[in-house]
Amino acid sequence: MTAARLTARELLALVTDASTFTELPHPGREPAPDGPLGWPGYDAARARATDRTGESESVVCGTAEIEGTRAVLIAFEFGFLGGSLGRATGDRLESAHRYARAHRLPVVPLVATGGSRMQEGMLALTQLQRVARQSALTREAGLAQVAVVRDPTTGGGWATLGAGADVVLALPGAQVGFAGSRVRPPDADPAAYTAEAQVAAGSADAVVPPGELRGTLGLWLRLLTGRSDAPAPVPGPLGATDPPATxxxxxxxxxxxxxxxxxxxxxxxxxxxxxxxxxxxxxxxxxxxxxxxxxxxxxxxxxxxxxxxxxxxxxxxxxxxxxxxxxxxxxxxxxxxxxxxxxxxxxxxxxxxxxxxxxxxxxxxxxxxxxxxxxxxxxxxxxxxxxxxxxxxxxxxxxxxxxxxxxxxxxxxxxxxxxxxxxxxxxxxxxxxxxxxxxxxxxxxxxxxxxxxxxxxxxxxxxxxxxxxxxx
Known part of the structure; x- marks a missing residue:
């Protein structure tokens, strides 16, 4: 498995301080048979995804310290139905943001998703509005959001949790773009849909190797939680010290x-x-x-x-x-x-x-x-x-x-x-x-x-x- 395709739990272990991760309780809703659309085989697909990944949904949410700064983390599990967003995913994302605001914590989405879950139709797509609302409330509360986009990060997940963050970091070589590989034009240049291309286009801030991710996240979290009312000190001159004559x-x-x-x-x-x-x-x-x-x-x-x-x-x-x-x-x-x-x-x-x-x-x-x-x-x-x-x-x-x-x-x-x-x-x-x-x-x-x-x-x-x- 490539670094960009780490599982949710593997990535959490990579970026958090040892023994500090605590999973948040799962908000529950009783699912209808085969989901809200009655999509044939949906329950069986979810069961297979759980057997394969050990997860009951496409996101794992919890709190942890990163280089000593406590944060709420949202880790996507791409192996669970392509990390897609459904109603239960939206429940967890909303709960995570509410917890962050209640406890004054920054939010770190670790995103790997193909977008909204087809088996839940428009009810899945509207989760993007719900996620955007929660992100906006967290932003209004004066709390930072630092996203890490992994392979792949496409569709509405990129357009909300990824690109909507205050700072966007990307793993090397990750596929990052609104259009996934199966829906973009057949003659599209694949190089445009990469982490490196998004940085060059100003849509992401940096490509960070996995081994540097914890340190980079830790620095960003320290910086973005450093509130202060005092003005920045005036730098001293580094060149000439005497005034010009003319x-x-x-x-x-x-x-x-x-x-x-x-x-x-x-x-x-x-x-x-x-x-x-x-x-x-x-x-x-x-x-x-x-x-x-x-x-x-x-x-x-x-x-x-x-x-x-x-x-x-x-x-x-x-x-x-x-x-x-x-x-x-x-x-x-x-x-x-x-x-x-x-x-x-x-x-x-x-x-x-x-x-x-x-x-x-x-x-x-x-x-x-x-x-x-x-x-x-x-x-x-x-x-x-x-x-x-x-x-x-x-x-x-x-x-x-x-x-x-x-x-x-x-x-x-x-x-x-x-x-x-x-x-x-x-x-x-x-x-x-x-x-x-x-x-x-x-x-x-x-x-x-x-x-x-x-x-x-x-x-x-x-x-x-x-x-x-x-x-x-």
Whole structure:
């Protein structure tokens, strides 16, 4: 059996701390003979599945510790009727989510399913609505969901428990896609339906080898349960420490290829970190935007980060940053953003991918968040593509950075100034860090005591289950 085809119990043993798994009680309903549709032979098929797997349903639900963090786990048993979802599966999934909310625990679905159970017809398909409802309630309660997708994860199971999670990890080589191998077009490229392809398309965050799964899950659970009201500390500058003499010197410093970039800042700021990848809309921008969560080297708290890398930021990068900020807001985790871009990508493909709406969404996420956002401009701050990532009133600037309404070259061109007037135009724009402090655009020093704008944190503990009874 391949690693991706481990049984539910084998996978639970692989990812949980020894002797910590406790199975949850099975919610019961008396099944009708051969199921709700009276499908001939359904009872016999279930009995054979039980004999083969030792399970009475396609999911095993329980609690356990993973690297010391307690969580609710939902492990699919693909050997039981292809891990399909029926009404009894829905009962167990709902019960698991209710338990998680009652005990304030994150949820870890370990998914391997072919979709809804044909022998139960539309009553099986509507379990997807039920599962989506439970996932939404858990999300509203401020609890994290980290999914592991296995071989295969297709159909509604992928479109709810898998792709709907906050973080999606995948086992290498797993078949992952909405269309299963028996229903997709005969000429479809099978490489598109793999874990690796889903990561490349921004629909999953990482491919994780089985031997690293427990450690990776443990890190993610620690990070995503690290609530904190305090703002992220401001990073110290890693490059120049003296202010630039002129505006043009500020621009040249920021464009210097030897200047520290996002990777160096993140390595210095965090002791451990884990990356989210992709915008969940078919795109990723790993060359332009780095997003994730990490353990602060200064105080050991969890801090979320969205960091531009010095390249033009593409629409998927902005959408990934928006996803990161909204997730951190829901989980009560402070955010650090690093601004460093000459501007948003402005090629025709960027326009077709919706760069304007993507930036608009990021502006809205930063403006509407309830958690504190701390921003450091570490390089180029090019126009709206940069300011969208900056926190109003909580932005600092490194000495080898600049922030400008427009690039000096573009400003000179618009004003019909000759090329030799570009340096003077940079001075006119007042884009140096010390100019920005005088203008009140960025803050001076590292005093970080005033975060009253974000003091009204919602509890996130309310649960609307009372209005969610007697669902199908």
């Amino acid at each position: 505006g043009w010197e500020a621009v040249l410093r920021a464009r210097d290829p030897r200047r520290p970039r996002a990777g160096r800042y993140l390595d210095a700021y965090f002791t451990r970190r884990a990356e989210i990848r992709g915008d969940r809309c078919g795109g990723a921008d790993p060359e332009g935007m780095l997003c994730g969560f990490g353990v602060s080297a200064r105080d050991g708290r969890t801090v979320a980060y969205a960091a531009q890398t010095g390249a033009a930021t593409r629409p998927a990068g902005y959408r990934t940053a928006t996803r990161l900020i909204r997730l951190a807001d829901r989980l009560g985790i402070p955010v650090l953003t690093l601004v460093d871009t000459p501007g948003a990508a402005n090629d025709a493909e960027a326009e077709r991918q919706g760069v304007g709406p993507a930036i608009a969404e990021l502006f809205g996420a930063v403006a509407g968040t309830r958690i504190p956002v701390t921003t450091l401009v570490v390089g180029e701050g090019g126009s709206g593509g940069a300011v969208a990532l900056a926190a109003p009133g909580r932005t600092w600037a490194a000495p080898d950075s600049y922030f400008s309404v427009i690039a000096p070259e573009s400003a000179a061109a618009i004003l019909k100034r000759p090329a030799d007037q570009v340096p003077a135009t940079a001075d006119h724009l007042r884009l140096r860090p010390q100019d920005l402090v005088e203008l009140g655009v960025v803050r001076a020093g590292d005093d970080d005591t005033d975060h009253s704008d974000h003091s009204d944190h919602s509890d996130h503990t309310h649960d609307t289950d009372d209005a969610d009874t007697d669902r199908p």
